Amino acid sequence: MTDQTPVDVTFDLSLARPDKLGADPRDGGTNFALFSNSADKVELCLFDEGGQHETARITLPCMEGGVWHGFIPGVGVGQRYGYRVHGPYAPKKGHRYNPNKLLLDPYARALMGNIQWDDSLFGYKVGEDDLTFDERDSAAFMPKGVVVDDSYAWDRSDALRTRWDQTVIYEAHVKGLTMRHPGIVQADRGTFAGLSADPVLEHLTKLGVTAIELLPIHAFANDNYLIEKGLSNYWGYNTLSFFAPHQGYLKSWDIQEVKTAIDRFHAAGIEVILDVVYNHTCEGNEMGPTLSFRGIDNESYYMTGEDKRHVYDTTGTGNTLNVQHPMVLRMVMDSLRYWVEVMHVDGFRFDLASTLARDSDGFDRSGNFFATIRQDPVLSAVKLIAEPWDIGDGGYQVGGFVWPFREWNDKARDDIRAFWRRDDSMTGPLSERLSGSPVQFDHDNRPATSSINFVAAHDGFTLWDTTAYNDKHNEANGEDGRDGHDNNLSDNLGAEGPTDDADIMEARRRRVKAAQATVLLAQGVPMILAGDEFGQTQDGNNNAYCQDNEITWLNWEEADDSLTRSAAAAIALRRDLEGFVDTNFGNADLSDGKATRWHHPEGREMTEDDWHDGGLRCLAKRITTASDCDILMIFNAGDPAEFTLPDGEWVQRLDTSADDPAADATHEGSLTVDWQSVVVLTQDYAPEE
Incomplete structure (x- = not known):
């Protein structure tokens, strides 16, 4: 908040540029640029420091190639802003312009404020169909974009670039990892400051992991239907902005907190990988709110069927981002490069990656999205991991992606669980997983490190719970236990849930240590779910996406040190045995x-x-x-x-x-x-x- 918004706003057309989208502070002012191919007019709305009072509403004066832009002298870092986009409200033609709705800039680097759910956030009249038009102003209930400066004095500016054959991944949640840690001060818990606090770094270093993979940190919406049930969108797979970090993980709106955390991880020798959701947004289907993309250019940003009123959904969330459109693809690539070049992250895990490889004929492993990444000199050099499935036809594609992508391997998860559960006829399947799953990955010059091996992840039982529960216990989710997977390949070893039986507890510890060691000794790249190294339980909840509480927050004070010692020993052995990891699937x-x-x-x-x-x-x-x-x-x-x-x-x-x-x-x-x-x-x- 270093600059004050002028009362009289004028543009300097000589400095206006359409080539860099978003809000770009430079030359004593800020250049604003927004893509909207079918709009009639785009208005930039400036707000006061509190984000509640609109101090100026001005029409962007220039447009070329669908990019509306203008340069305003005197507007700088800290300015709060949003857009109103004018155009046809013609849902049957795919257009849902409504200038009564304040819209978030897709390229906003930081946000101030949260969504306050109100009927005015919807482009149509709530309670009627989506062909109606709502005239209420939504600005009071919307977060605002913030103009930010990309500069930062990095302590460690060089990338780590840990080799895949030396990589051990730790999947974690910013808030869940830190909320109950007794060594982190209360004010830092749940934030990036807590995430990179000394006790966390010391634990990860002692364990021996080389990369932390964070569940989504992009700004996301907390769904109203969950709020009404007293729940929340804990995991964050409901993106609102592909550039701005989630404000709930910051102590202020200042994104420098994220850079500081990444810098500290790098100083500790640990890479930072982001779980990213470029397959859909939080606006849902045609009955969802108008927060950003829908009101800016619905037809361009979302895949639609022959009936353009309805969006195409292969994600189970209501919409699918249209990465086949060049400007939407550019936005995703700009976002990825931003997080690498400006924020210094080391890689990405792509949620429901099969969706990103879809075109009009279905899944295409050589499609536009992945081809674009593979040729990009910045993005092709970082770690790239696909979640190789979605809910659409032909969406299960384990082994179907192309180098340099790695893939989550749920076949390894299932076979390792089944072997240690003592299922019959599992020696053959286990040998496949220990070899890096060559049936799936030994083709097209792909190495054995193409397989990301795990026995538990955020979605499903924790590893401990696979030994403590025969059945899921998801009643807290408010869906009468209907949600979540039923095929958990679990075994409670004699008691459902907690027990004081010493023999059962010993059996559980044995199975946890053995299963974790199997993951860590298999060819490929091992991934550990945060807390599995010390026996974290979610009380049998295998779909804790909406539980922002002690069900999901790691219980550090109840950590079982014997499990941690076993995991650390297996990681150390994997690291110390020269030549142990064989990228050739053991075929030499x-x-x-x-x-x-x-x-x-x-x-x-x-x-x-x-x-x-x-x-x-x-x-x-x-x-x-x-x-x-x-x-x-x-x-x-x-x-x-x-x-x-x-x-x-x-x-x-x-x-x-x-x-x-x-x-x-x-x-x-x-x-x-x-x-x-x-x-x-x-x-x-x-x-x-």
């Missing part, structure tokens, strides 16, 4: 045989009959690295098993059943592998003369 041939072999507990290599033994619960993967190190990983989902070792002396490097999982021991001939545990042994390898 060495002078004396294959680099990867599979062993039966009796000591022989697995036979075809062994792979079809439905009751087999124990097997080992043996890796011979290029540096002549033998690694033997034994996975025992069953009872204690005597395992015959290959010849020679073996050094035990990990035992998830032990109090000290990283304690060394030597074994020769055989060893007893305890129930529900993972054991890793190594020996220097010297081929026979």
Whole structure:
């Protein structure tokens, strides 16, 4: 708020430019530019510091290529603003212009204020159909854009660029990670200041993760129907702005708080990856509010069917962003580049990425969106992760994306859960997942690191809850338990929910440690759900998208240190074993045989009959690295098993059943592998003369 809005606003046409969209402060003023292809007139509305009083309403004087623009001297950083766009209100033709509705600039870098739900936010008359026209002014209930300065004095300006084969991802929520942390001051909890506080950085560093993947931090709407039920849009998959950070995660509207947090993560050697939602917006279907895109240029921003009154929905949220339109695609690319070049993030996880690859003929892995990213010198160099599905026809596309994209692998999640649940006939599927899922990813020159392996994520049970609940318990969501997945591949091990039974608790700890170690020792890129490393529970809620409370906030004071030690030991082992991660899916041939072999507990290599033994619960993967190190990983989902070792002396490097999982021991001939545990042994390898 360094500049005051002038009473008399005049444009300097000599400085007006259409090439940079949004509000660009420069040359002693600000250039405003907004794309609206079918508008008749665009009005810029300036507001006072509180964002409640409109101090000026002026028509942007220039337009070319659908970009309305103008430069105003004297308007600078801190100015609050919005738009009113005039044009036809013709829903059947896809047009929903209504100048009574204040609209948020899609390129706004910061927001001030929150949506206050009111019927005036809708372009039609609430209670009637969407063909009606509402004349009420919505400005009092809308957040305002804020003109910001992109400059920042970075302590660490160079990118980390951690190699994929050295990457371990930690999926977390800004608020959920910090709200109950006793080491974070109360005023910082739930914000970026708390996220990058010393106790969080120390924990992540001790654990050994190399990247934090944040659930959506783009500004999002808190849905009115959830508010009315006393709930909220906790996860944030309902984007309002693709440039501005969510104001609820800031102590003020100042986006420098985000940069400070990212800088601190980089100083700790941890990359920052954003979960981004470019497939839809919070405006929903034609019965939704008019907050930004709908009122600016509905026909351009959203996919419509033959009946342009209705938007096309492959996301289950009411609308689908039309990235086939060049200016909409440009907005998304500008947003991505902004977060990399200005905010210094290290990569993105694309929510419902199959939607972004759709054209008129359906899913196209070589389509416009992904081709544009692949050729971009900025974006192609950062980490790119696809959630490879949506709800449309042909939307499930695990393994269907192109390099350099990586993909969430729910097949790994399901098979790892099933193996440790002691389901029959799971040795074969487990071997696939331990190898990086070659059936899905070993094609088109893709590496094994294409697979993002996980056993739990924000959507679904926590890892602990897969061992504590047979059924979902989503009553708190207000949908009578109808929401959420039913196929959780879980097993409560003898009691539904919390228990004081020591044997059940020990069984749960064993299974959690073993499953987490499996993810961390599989080829590909491991991802840990925040809190899984110490036993976080959501009380059996497997769809906690609307729970901004102690159901989802990590309970640091109840952390089980034995689980954390086991996870940290597995991560350290993965890092320390040179050549362990094989981007070639273990297909390399060495002078004396294959680099990867599979062993039966009796000591022989697995036979075809062994792979079809439905009751087999124990097997080992043996890796011979290029540096002549033998690694033997034994996975025992069953009872204690005597395992015959290959010849020679073996050094035990990990035992998830032990109090000290990283304690060394030597074994020769055989060893007893305890129930529900993972054991890793190594020996220097010297081929026979």
